[in-house]
Amino acid sequence: MPWRETTDPYRIWLSEIILQQTRVAQGLPYYLAFTEQYPTVFDLANAEEEQVLKLWQGLGYYSRARNLHTTAKYIANDLHGVFPASYKELLKLKGVGDYTASAIASICYDEVVPVVDGNVYRVLSRYFNISTPINSTEGIKEFKKVAIEVMEQEEPATYNQAIMEFGALQCKPQNPYCIVCPLNDSCESLQKGTVTSLPVKLKKLKVKKRYFNYLIFLVDNKHTVIRQRIGKGIWQNLYEFPLIESDNEVKLEYVEEHEILKESMSASSRNVTVYEEEFKIHKLSHQHLYTRFYIIRTNKSPKLDDSCQMIPIDKIKEYPVPVLLGNFIDSFFKV
DNA sequence: AACGCGGGGGG
């Protein structure tokens, strides 16, 4: 892995942000793209947020990209490009929490601070047979304490990366091959037969259903309308098409009668069709989006509020969009 | 202390 070949704090920081809640296989191409496009923290700081989000497109948890950019500007402009060099100071950076601060401090500055990520929770909970839920306040404190106690003092960078890799390759979530594990003679959960039930994690959230009705304007077959998502919620600062969200499935008439469409132009000057009757169900970890796309062909410029902008269709790929819309754009516009 | 936040991959 390329981030194992450097101790440049910029690259270690970048790799750790990308890898938060993200598998190495998914994050690696993004790491390569970011280091290519932005070789230094100054290059990243000088970019527009929209460009950063575009390069981040598809990786999810977009607050990571926004915080990444904010922190890059802070380090480039206020700290003159010099990263904080301790766990305590790193922790103050936006988007850098306990795990990431420990990772950077140990890998770049040889500080003896343990990383406690999903892998480490699993290894420690099994080896010491600890059933405290890893996502409870108590569990977080308990595992951090244990991690500090058992941490090797000599090579913190190697130790931290090793215990994570041990969790990823040997002490795997499913079907760990304990018979060949080098720790099997002292692993408490293996002795007690609790390996498959550890680590303990508290309840999962209920998934919410939402209905997204996207309006795809085709003005003279050359322009379309998009707007940026603002405020709270999913996909903050990414772009999307004008959206009618509803509590339930709606019919074509509902969309045609909706004020967004009614006020945009007269019914006689447009033609509304459904792209695909079948819902496109986009699954996020906490909500399912039942999505339909409505194609609105017209020769007149629609009157929409100031948050919307009309753009040439051949420029649509320059805007950061969620995967759901990226897939639609690929299949519908074929650009 | 609980919740919101993406998307992909494996069993």
Next chain:
DNA sequence: CCCCCAGCGTT
């Protein structure tokens, strides 16, 4: 269908 992933910020 489920769970998990080199977690963090907000409420």
